[in-house]
Amino acid sequence: MNREDYEAVLALHRVPVSKLQSKFDPNKFQFETTADLEKMPNEMIGQKRAEKAMEFGLAVEQSGYNVFVVGPAGTGRMTYTQDSVTKMAKQRPIPDDWCYVYNFENPDKPVVIPFPAGQGQKFQREIEILLIDIERQIRSALTSEVFEKEKRKILDGFREKIEALWEETEAFALENQIKIERTPTGIETFPLLFGRPMDIKEFERLSDSNKKIIKERENIVENKIDETFYQIFKIEEQLRKSVNKFIMETVAHSIEGLFQPLRETYKDHPKVLDYLEAYFHDVVTHYSVFMGNNQNEQQNILNTLLGSKEQYLHRYTVNLFVNNRHLTGAPVIYEPNPNYHNLFGKVEYHGSLGSWVTDFTLIKPGALHLANGGYLILQATELLQHPNTWARLKRALQTGCIQVESAFEEHGVLPTTGIKPQPIPLNLKVILIGPYYLYDLLSIYDEEFHKLFKVKVEFVTVMDKDEENSQKMVRFVKNFVEQEGLLPFHRRAIARVIDYSSRLVAEQTKLSTDFHEITKVLVEASYWAQKDGESIVDDNHVEKALVEKALRSNHVSEQYREMIQNGTIMVETDGYRIGQINGLAVLGTRDSVFGIPTKITAQTYVGKSGIINIERETALSGQIHNKGMMILTGFLSGEFAKNRPIPLSASITFEQTYSLVDGDSASSTELYVLLSSLAEVPIYQGIAVTGSVNQWGEIQPIGGVNEKIEGFFHICKERGFTGKQGVIIPKQNVKNLMLADEVVQACSEGLFHIWAVSHIAEGIEILTGVRAGNIRDEKGQYPPGTIFAKVEERFVKMYEMFNKPSENVKNTESN
Incomplete structure (x- = not known):
């Protein structure tokens, strides 16, 4: 095509400067x-779908309607979630307090008692005061004159019985001529002679028969003494029981008035009444703990078995496990480190006699307990980093209760004296926040996930x-x-x-x-x-x-541009070459994404191998890139091989690339370079290309269009503009253009150009200055002198050469 026609083609597809970026007019603001x-007030921006989903998820109270907030970080998902949940929580009732108390029947299973919000601390204080009053009242009752008088009366009655037994025994001994003496060291017996104790010499002078008679009498008396001792033991046992019963009755009578107000206060709370009744009977039974410093032998033994008095009195305290006194609505808990103990609570231990022991006062709440009756917000990524936590969270949501357990006991890590607190009913809504991939993984691999998290709140990025x-x-x-x-x-x-x-x-x-x-x-x-x-x-x-x-983050892109500038990476930005083109790729670091040009070359020749992707042969090509290469074969076959096969062998490669190449954004670029090689028409190297292509030759949109354009722009700028340089992009990507001001300025001055095409034929004309001629005439022929005609002529020659019969070798031997 002549220069005028070529300029018309360029003008037809050139993107107007007004469409290279969108500038917001500040005058729209008042x-x-x-x-x-x-x-x-703060409000969510651009997330109407997420707002409706969140409103629905928080309002539905049925089980299983927990919420998964999905979306990329930085979209405000955490802030919005906390604000939404806090707003909803203010409209909900304040949940109960929870207290753990001692189980007097089974100490290893502490009892949990719920109270209306704020009443748990009140009950804890009431029990503390009760314990103080009990100790004071018991001491007063057991040191009163009335108590001592009644106790002395009981003791005197039993002493009289014992004395009567001894009088009877002594009389029996005298009847048998034996005298009994009670000494501090025991009981001694003496035979009598004329009413007085016989000494040893007198006993020795007796005849053997008399000695035998005395021995027999002593045996009879000793048997009587043994019987007396047995009777006395029974009397003393009865005395201990009577005294103990009397003391317990005294204690019960003295503290009864302390419990009565509490029974009246909590008359509608059966668990509290059961606890108070067990508390009362335990105090009465173990009254000796409260008897002060004048401890008897029994108390010393008790302390040895149960520990100090302070340790023992722990059983009469209340563990205020969850205190919601300061809440104005339902609780909202965000747990940034959702490990097992932080979520489910724990039982703490302390050392005692070489072992680890615990009690109900060492039961500590987790985030689930604190959020019970309200909302618990967790980061899904953090939650799934702890192996057992996700499984146990699901179990708690399914069973509707929380059990405080040790994460180590089942593995035998600690030698412990364990307790199993009563589980607490669970009624809360869990809100997980996580990325798309995590939501998809849970959806695929965890069959229970959608049963428990039925509401998806999706945050979009645009x-x-x-x-x-x-x-x-x-x-x-x-x-x-x-x-x-x-x-x-x-x-x-x-x-x-x-x-x-x-x-x-x-x-x-x-x-x-x-x-x-x-x-x-x-x-x-x-x-x-x-x-x-x-x-x-x-x-x-x-x-x-x-x-x-x-x-601050473009040092990598500068290094690439420097290598291109000094020729280390070979990229041409001017001149014409057959089978060579500049493709555009996007590279990125953690905080920077940039585009760079890459030389793509093609060689075509007669053969049966088809298109050889050198990157694929060297395992440097991804699956999507391989797909793009196969599309090229489909296009060429559809255009030029409808009546006969193409005897084509071709090789395409990204020059000077040593890492994995993937994506199909260069597939149109590869098709251009193939057509150039086949038609033997040179491509202008000052034009870079990006875009995907389908089997019909239609150009498809790609990503990173701004970075790709700006990457090639900087190379051309550093080498010097020729006025003919630019980039070909898919027409669909025009709406994605938000180019830097310097690129727009260069385009407005005619130093750089952006062309948008919708078909491979439009692009090849811009690149070569030759008509594409991709439409066949009535005879099925492409217009002569066009790219497509030249390609078909090349294929005809290849077919003829491939099918040309070998010449017969003449036999030159003489006859």
């Missing part, structure tokens, strides 16, 4: 700076760039500026922030919901304004913040 605006969301962006900036103590933002600065938001999502009609990235720009823009001594932040400060932010 204020000068954010300082002129009144304080505005929102419409309309008036409503623009005004909400103003409110967001206003609130953040005041919250962080930043300088006020001029409306021009906010307009620039909105432009940056559109650049983040690479779409002119959309805004980003990644407010984390936006807040970084706000902070940095305020910094640069303060450094310049300004009192407000203007658009130039926002631009400065964006430039400086890029400079």
